[in-house]
Amino acid sequence: MTDTAEEMYTLVERMYPLCRSITGDGVRATLDIVGEYIPLQVHEVPTGTQVLDWTVPQEWNIRDAYIADTAGHRVVNFAASSLHVLGYSVPVSATMPLAELRAHLHTLPDHPSWVPYRTSYYKPEWGFCLAQETLDALPDGEYEVRVDSTLADGHLTYAEHVVPGQVPDEVIVSCHVCHPSLANDNLAGIAVATFLARALAQETPYYTYRFIYAPGTIGAITWLARNAERVERVKHGLVLACAGDPGQVTYKQSRRGDAEIDRVMRHVLTASERPHHVNEFTPYGYDERQYCSPGFNLGVGSLTRTPYAGYPEYHTSADNLDFVSPEAMADTLAVCREAFAVLDRNRRYLNLSPYGEPQLGRRGLYDALGGRSDTKQAQMAMLWVLNLSDGEHSLLDVAERSGLPFSAVAAAADALCGAELIKA
Template structure:
């Protein structure tokens, strides 16, 4: 149950140490080819691979198809063996074996000959991005379809095609998700949630999976005030299933939460606030972005997006925001075959991890202190906290930090409050709080 070392993450399974950014990108490349959906073997394979890199035992849950979860029902498990469109010469003009975006997710099985006109009704392509395969799903409608590059589609000339989708929707199957709990000294939890249902899309959301994995390794090696719960769940139905199963247990413990996605692609950070809008996690992320001088955009909550929709629904109202770089739908590679491992850089992954570490530090270190010498300023000089040359300005910033912490520590202002009001870096304020506590000036 104890955490493995960070090194384990950095270079499993060979043991040869590599840099963290290299390691994250390698894991991303390994996860990329797996054909995932909201249920099925691809999800299990993904979780087994993540488990190798995680610092503690990943708890994998299988929830039977047909299980009622909140307002939903767990769908039949979908698996696909092969799928193709074959022309009259027997050539596979579209083949799932070439790219797992070629089949619309959750397609019904089909086998037979179709006229080109009939087939066309089941094809999806992007006329304005004619070289890219789009990503499409149809989880809750009984349909089938193929996705392909528009140029490829234009070359379909035959009158008839043989179509095969060899897929199963097993009502006796299950939905699979993984969760990892890193216990802290408190039962209060920080929830980190990533969706793992997208096949062969690197930024959306393998980037989230690998950054979360790296964050878990970093946290595992440190003392933790909070417990950290990492969720690797299929989007929507996975979050809903987890909420349904933990409504009485983990849900009431969640104090802060983040949905992670799109963390390896281009663009500055975009943080979408929780429904509350100024929850501690919202402020911690904004502060970490400010202190790291990261260009970024802060957006208000809206009920569309990733699984923060579920966590922030009115029955739960968990303080969960969503951190991405360029948000979904706002970059041309989104939900296409161009969202491949080359689209994700080591640098962006590493920058995302750095930001998340900073956010966790703020959450861990944010406390409300009490100045034990609140009448006037205490004499910092005789405690060795302060330069004593009254007329000069040396050491002025450090004095400022100490003075801000002392002045605002009236039991009503947290370090986060002080960081916002003073404009001073959170880490400096925390350092000052530690120094002041060591001299019995703060409790």
Template structure:
């Protein structure tokens, strides 16, 4: 188990990013990338407003400087600078005096969570609005209010980032996360900070596979990315993960690719069943993030998701309660370790074949204990069971599942058998 300090580094990075008002486009996304680029060399790309990408069109760029609602006494009862969730995402500019009756048509709250500010957006229909707690809403009195949203919708660009880490082969493992939500910790920031630290870990490793790591606005970022890279991705990607909601300390979750049979799926299931058997397994019908695009017909990439609590399944989701108290260094560390185990398994997974006919004599190679104990018996049994299924047809994940031994415990067995030329990798 990696020490908790990696989780703390991720949490520290999250604290820096948390105040930034991000959306699917705009300066908040670029400011976020400026900070991420202090850690890894992300290449940035811009897609102009109006660009046709498959069935979608890249929207106008949105930026906001300030927003508030002021009552008749000159008191700001809602202030964007106190919490950027107070403004409906992509709100058009407004500056006028209105009655409470008219104002209420532009206010959003959650009666079932009266102390939470909801996260609301209107990307593809122009409107303006404010979000507030239901308790704040109930306190509003009849009168005239001054509403100000200092924003702009302009022909600009959608920004996304990419990092390619070459391996020994052009075959790729794909990691995707999103940078498009304002101040929410688990649903937004846990993904990018984890992707950054996975990239840093991978840069220190000898890599069999090439790693394609992308940071995009959700949905409207994955679609132009696919439109520019799909042929190469379909040719090269052998496994992928959409990284989101990886920072709380609740149960782990797994959401499969469209068919659920890719090496990404098999690796995730093997790791979770052996290390966190209490994990929650979802169906592809429960999808809701960028796996919708990556696994769509025509793309059909082998992209799964490993999460802590799945998006939409925790009460703080898409509210101001998804804050820095919900996410912890320990929670981040745990999912970081799971992802490392999944990647390590993908890197090492091969179909192995025994090189001799019949049961090999382990004793003359120093692989059989001269003193029989309960522990030595177990180790030999695991080795012999591995050999029994190392027929060139079963890969490492298959054998782990068949003999009920975690893959991590098979790595040293494989190494010793390979060193003694009792095992080969089948092409």
């Protein structure tokens, strides 16, 4: 196992206990931790701000929440897990019989030992989430219920990290930071994004890479609303989520289906010989929903391992630290790096000597001894790049049509550029 794999897992462990939601101090604390790894620009957007068709809601913070029996024993306790309280619960302090309380309790009858994850962001409501087993064991009678939360004007918090490139065109990597103690969804995604940013910073990439850490839906919508001009510069993107579970890597294509990121991901996943899935776009899932809404229609796909809602542990207490592994996160990170290596290097060239083949031999690019049939990959790559560099074909096109590794094709393009036989 690599150091990076372990470091990503440690980052997940550190973020796991915090109670995150679409606003509030849990998000801020999470971004503080990420900020220890990479510098973040944190944005605070006031409640009531109009963002596209939405309005930034009141900020929610919670200090404590419990259900206690008449003996004062806490039978459900927020301190034990942030999942126990319905996200965005309004404050409550009351005593009521179990029969009345039931309307506010959420369980998973099919998984009686698991606690579900539930929210009520836009309808004032209070509630608790608990194991069916716990509920079944509660005797009838009176219970004290208390949610010590505040829902008040404040801010929505999100952050950005930019790896500067050679051109202002951007690649965005977006991950949601609003889920409470769920390890795969999306602490693993946050961890992979963070170490991906670190790796990209080691070199000067071609594109500018922008990492967006924002609450789901309202956060992405807020970012889009505040970056209307920047959106024009976003050429490619990935939504990163569920990045640490044991399942196969899954790429969900952008709404376009043939965006460059779609072609790159398909190519890289196939070339890597990893077991994987490539799924069609659907307007459900994570924030690709917003980036791929028809007005924006960005070339943004989504990379997960098991996809959205595709595993029983999804949105339950079973999506815990045991459900994710350093190895799985390291593998997801590797896929991202392989894909961005291709994306970043993919370009169209123009053959400057397009009539007949240029004489490679006198430029030292071709074997002097003729007649042999075992032409080398490097020579084939040069012939392919020359033949397809008509301004219509990218290096990825050349790699796919020739069946040669992208890296060999890119090296041939470098050699031919050096000989001034092609130009970008």
